[in-house]
Amino acid sequence: MDCPHCDAEPLVALEYERVEVDYCAKCRGVWLDAGELELLYGDANAARDFLESRNPVPRGEKPRRCPECGARMVKEATEGDRPVTVDRCTKGHGLWLDRGELATVLQQAEHESHGSEVGRFLREVFPGTNKTGASE
Numbered sequence: 001m002d003c004p005h006c007d008a009e010p011l012v013a014l015e016y017e018r019v020e021v022d023y024c025a026k027c028r029g030v031w032l033d034a035g036e037l038e039l040l041y042g043d044a045n046a047a048r049d050f051l052e053s054r055n056p057v058p059r060g061e062k063p064r065r066c067p068e069c070g071a072r073m074v075k076e077a078t079e080g081d082r083p084v085t086v087d088r089c090t091k092g093h094g095l096w097l098d099r100g101e102l103a104t105v106l107q108q109a110e111h112e113s114h115g116s117e118v119g120r121f122l123r124e125v126f127p128g129t130n131k132t133g134a135s136e
């Protein structure tokens, strides 16, 4: 699979326990296959709430294509204190998160459902950009 953000940059698989996350070493974006978000949340209901609590996204971001099927993905913003914009394949292959967005999603997961082991692991691997230097 190639990175939907960079041209022809292959995604690198990172495996932890049962979860395999593909990421781009160049832009640090992350591809989550369908179902992986539930494992990251450690709670299927919380993950479903997250996936269903989306808002329309302001225009501006470049459309991306699903690394699996090549179809154009839709952009959706999550709710919460710090909304993130995710790209989702309408055929259900998965979600694309830009650099730093995974950390925000995982923080929210920990807040809502105490997260999971793999979520904590990924937060170490993909720390947020945290420009404000907030005390986290």
Ligand SMILES: [Zn+2]
Residues within 6 Å of the ligand: 003, 004, 005, 006, 009, 024, 025, 026, 027, 028, 029
């Ligand atoms: Zn990339």
Ligand SMILES: [Zn+2]
Residues within 6 Å of the ligand: 066, 067, 068, 069, 070, 071, 089, 090, 091, 092, 093, 094
């Ligand atoms: Zn797809």
